[in-house]
Amino acid sequence: MNTLRFFPQGASAEAGHVDVLFLALVAVSLAFIGAVFGGIVYFAVKYRHTNLGAERKHIFEDRWQLEVGLIGALLVLSLGAFTWAGVLYIDIETPPTGPTLDVQGVAKQWVWTFEHATGAREINALHVPVGQRVRLVLTSEDVIHSFYVPAFRLKQDVLPGRETNVWFEATVPGRYHLFCAEYCGTDHSAMGGWVDVMEPGDYARWLAVGATGGSDVGALGGRYDQPTPDAPAVALGPGRREAPAGAPRTEPLVAEDASAARGAALFASLNCASCHRTDSLALYPARGPALVGVYGRPVRLQNGRTVLADEPYLRESILNPRARIVQGYPPIMPSYRDVLSDDELSALVAYLQSLGG
Amino acid sequence: MTTTAPSPFAPPPEATRTTYLNAGTGLRSWLLTTDHKRIAVLYTLAITAFFGLGGVMAFLMRLELLTPPSDLFTIDTYNRLFSAHGIVMVWFFLIPSIPTTLGNFLLPLMIGTRDLAFPRLNLLSFYIFLVGGLFTLAAVSFGGIDTGWTFYTPYSTSFSQTRVFLVVMGIFVMGFSSILTGLNFVVTTHTLRAPGMTWNRLPLFVWSLYATSLIQILATPVLTLTLVLLGMERWFGVGIFDPALGGDPILFEHLFWFYSHPAVYIMILPGLGVISELITCFSRKHIFGYNWIAGSSLAIAAFGFLVWGHHMFVSGQSVYAGLVFSVLSFVVAIPSAIKVFNWIATLYMGRIYLRTPMLYAFAFIGLFVIGGMTGLIVASLAVDVHVHDTYFVVAHFHYIMVGGMLTAYLGGLHFWWPKITGKLYPEGWGIAAAILIFVGFNLTFLPQFIMGYLGMPRRYGAYAPEFQVYHVLSTAGSTVLGVAYLLPLGYLLWSLKYGPDAGPNPWNATGLEWTTPSPPPPDNFDEAPVVRDMPYAYHLEHRQFMDPDEAGALAAKKASRSED
């Protein structure tokens, strides 16, 4: 199934340029490496101490002209390589002049979410039309991630608290790896998916029908097995954001099971515990309030009011944490709106309810 | 093998001399010693242990990476493994490696003095190092750390649930050891040179230690401060680097790499110095371009401070800064190129002896050039956008750090082993191990270049199946490598008991350290040395032959030639 590759596929306008530069650098490097290895082996044989016949008219003092000449030559060569690479880099980093297709991207621990101009959203998958300049507006909700598509020879760190743009133009339809390239915690190696480069017509159809694509929520498994095209795909259609909270969605992500046990598993896999302690042994203060016994407890808010931590409050805290901030804590909890299905949310809340109290 | 014919180079039979080894007995005399030679031995034991630890972790990682899913360990365990591997190898093995062992042992001997300028400070450095190391070990054992050796924020400050604080404290403590050692070396080199040991007669190894020390003194405090801020942020939940609280993670990257790029030159310069010594000795020829090699060490130390941003080309740093850091990275490569050129020129018309240390020197040059040239490839902006944080980078730095520095360390250890212990190691085993290490090394890390360019990201405990072939090759290689590293451990220990006596100067080498008996007396020299010659006068007639056997064989050969 996997043909052995020595060289990656290229599927963007820049890929070819980067490859040519890379191969040129490799060639120069090989020349130097060859010269050095060759020189060592040749001299080691020729001037081996047992080889008495070799001429050894010792030269003790080197000439500065030799060293300066070497420095000069290497400087010229280096500046050449630098200039080539620099120009290409500027090319990659400069915003294109023409119109672009804009896609918003949000990275959070171990999930990529993309939102198209139409409002279509997808998780761990990105659909783009071929031959069109795409601008990705990227941000992170927690730590630093890095958007990496090897076939595009494109990588960009995605930082929390700021927007970062990247541009690319896909040239070959197909399905390519999307990786997270900056270490971001437990499931860093699972934080990936696929970029689908489609013919413009297909792309338009895909947008209209209700996007099909990414099949799983990052942490929950199956990341590198390429889904067969006709595998049941998940609809995260346009306008999901507008769906009233609590309204049942047509295609749930996972089979229905709202037990607290499943909530506990989610709590672990979504790494809630990175902020919320469920024990009191940690060495350092937690970043978020302890959730043991939170259900049914009055909670003092930042604005001085007090609310009862009932079920709607817990739901809101998870979906829209900034709506009501607990006193004494920074507003850093990310929203899980785009990550959790309703069932998963219910499971989480059930789990929280089950935590003592 | 060698019939013990009296050799002109063997020491005269003597009543048991007082050496630094037998000058005092008992644990106390070792643990409270201020003798730089004994402290060097203590360091050697400590860093060997740390290397073994880091190596075992590397091997476990390689086993995990045999198959695409994370099946041998959980992904959390894998993350802890590579973090601990990087941290232990960088701070507790490679940075102290040559300076604190060979450097500590040889610096006073080479410049002809009794000890370092501040002997008690030297012992203190060792204990600081040990405390830092044990701290880190404890943290790694109880919970571990999963941030990678780079501690990028806000992951390390706000998200990781592991023992970040303890590990950071360990490295913080170790940093003082590094600074104090550097300070001690600099002051020693300036104030304690023997009469006649002018700067242009200084051994090149001393030059490289001097340059290394400058980096340790000027870069480490920035790491110290950065780790303090990180620890404070983590402990107190204040937002120095966390954007959620107004902090700036890119500032962390700047501060971290301001230290950590120069630190990679802490990790290579001493090795470059060792190689300069080995090449000239086993070519029996004066080193080519002494001034240039000495000067290039200083140039690397200075320019090395100007390129740190090449680790941040895709971090969100400005494009202009990227350009500046990239061009300077090319410039900093030139002093390294000068060294390589002068070494090769030294071989030219030499009289080359392929002894174990020389094999290591050759391996070093080759692997360092591969690592260095790929360093230039990753310094090329547009290419780095693709290969940053892939196995291409992993291969780059293992070529330099393992293929380069570790090889230089082994080469130096073999070269000075007779001086340190007074015993000869078995040459045949030495050559076999050197070759095996070279083969195993390349098998381990060459495939990583290919999969890196294919797009295999680093710090992945689970990966896409198409990369598996290369991972399997790499793991196979690391098995060979692991076995190969055990060989020197075995035969060097063996030689302590069974090795033949070395005599003061088994290589007939130049340099003050060879003028005193092996192992040296506690005060290094029986008579205060005075230097009258140029360094590396291997061209002089009396430096020509390495040992009597060889002299005899050559004479016979010559004779038989002239006959026909």
Next chain:
Amino acid sequence: MPELATTLPGRPAPPFDSVGQQASARRLGMWVFLASETLLFGAFFLAYTVYRRLYPEAWAAGAQHDSLAIGTALTGVLLLSSLTAALAVAASKARAWRAVTGLIAATVGLGVFFIGLKFYEYWLHWQDGFVPALHFTHADPHLDLFFVFYFLMTLLHALHMSIGIGLWTLLGVQAHRRRLRDEAAVETTGLYWHFVDLVWLFLYPLLYLVK
């Protein structure tokens, strides 16, 4: 005073051949150490600069909670202690041990006063509720950041001061007993003390004089 510096009495410690050589090694060692310290504090100043320029309002607001009077008094105390330290060094070179003892005592006294005043100021901030980690409400993270820098920078400085006070005390006792084990130590401690003073000279405008 006949022969000085060149022929200090006493014997050099092991690796050195003469006391003069030893003294110049000490001096060089301390300066090299201070170069290292420059980078330690320098990195802190760099971080300060970045956040200050990012959040100038928060900085101005934060500095309003500092007392100009206390800041200036602290600076004055330190300058005075620098003078006494410099005099102590000069006196030690002249081997005027009585004067050395007195001047070191003055230096220690001023140093302790500085720390005391500093902690009084911390106490004021504590009352106002600005202590990082204890009081932060996260209502204004940028203001919090100012106080993080304020506290950490002054604490790091105070830590250095305390080490200096410790060293002086040791030397003072030895000088009092006329049994100074290492006379060059007065000079190197003086260098260290002046450097710590110098750091404060920059902290003062950066933490107190912000508008």
Next chain:
Amino acid sequence: MHSDSRSADPFGRDARLRLYKTAAALFALLGLTVAVYVLPVPAAWATPAGLLIAAAKAALVVAVFMELAGSSRLVRLAAATGALWLLILFALTLGDYLSRGALPAL
């Protein structure tokens, strides 16, 4: 090698006077700092002026109290290196911030 180029008694009248004068200058500069701060100068100047005066004070401390002026070349080199490296740290880091517009220009 030794820094006793400055003749005579290190704790004599002249030597002490020199230190007193330096201290006086330092206090004068401290007064100037406060004056600049409380007088109605533009707010933007307050810190730069404060820093400038601090630099002057630091120069005095280093040159006289720390005796850099009369020290060996080597010692002066060590001091200069510290300062130069600090400059590198600042220049290249702030260069990044300023050139991507992440900080308001100075």
